[in-house]
Amino acid sequence: MRSLWRTVALAPVRDIALVCLADGIVGLSFGAISVAGGLPTWVPVVMSLVIFAGGAQFSAVAVVLAGGGPVAAVVAGLVLNARLLPFGFAVTDLLQGSWWRKLTGSLLIIDESVAFALAQREPKRRSAAFWTTGISLYVIWNIAVFAGTYAGHAIGDTNAFGLDAAFPAVLFALVLPMLRTKSTARPAVIGSVLALAATPFLPPGVPVLLALLGLVTVGKSDRAEPRQAVVA
């Protein structure tokens, strides 16, 4: 990971542009799949504007499309976004000063903006990387999701097109970088087995939350690995 971050620091603008492109594609898929799954257009659009966290948006919609209630969808999204709490602490020094700065900057705290900021050593460049990444991604994410809803409307029978497989595949691609660490993969696999086993007996949406029991296997000796989460 170290060498990766050194490279990012050398060519931040090009890398930020690449991440914007990648997230734009994720946004297009989010808009398209949500609408194709039967949700009204405003749902993915408003979610992207006010939540602005791809992983949580995908997860909440996945729970709903699987038949889960809004409570399960919200709890899943909130557990997923809890990682933004330490991210906020990591960029505290960049958001000092006016309240306006704190309020707007906080909305832009996502995996990518924090990662690019922390890759810079100088405080000025850190700040530039954070705001550039955050603002570009906010704009591109929302445009992409909106555009995606048009593609979603054009698709008729979602099951015939295999779109129910596309959603989990997106989530897997998002979680994969985290699973490459053994101490993260273990609780995740145990949690998934628990969730699958519980599905016949619990209401939709709840088994996923039961998976969090896998967290009891996180050892006391497992140290925090600073940059392993890459969820849009």
Added chain:
Amino acid sequence: MTVAAILVLALGTYAYRIVGPVLGGRLKLSDRVRRILLVAAAVLLLALVTTSAFTQGHGFAGWARPAGIGVGAVLAVRRAPFVLVVIAAAATTALLRLAGVP
């Protein structure tokens, strides 16, 4: 998704984000808390993948869907581009259904 659900998720997410910048240096999260929060995200995401792959309601979803997701997952592990992962997953499932696999 109801308006209320979207608002609660939005406000909760924003609350996580703003705690750090507002408290500034007055509070520090322990390494263990940070670690648990990150791992919780991974646990939840993988559980979403596996349950939505294999189950529909309370029962088995049929083989077409998990097969497609499996193809997408293998491509993702082999670091294929994101678009390819998504299209391959959907196409595999669609073709299997066309061939009569539920």
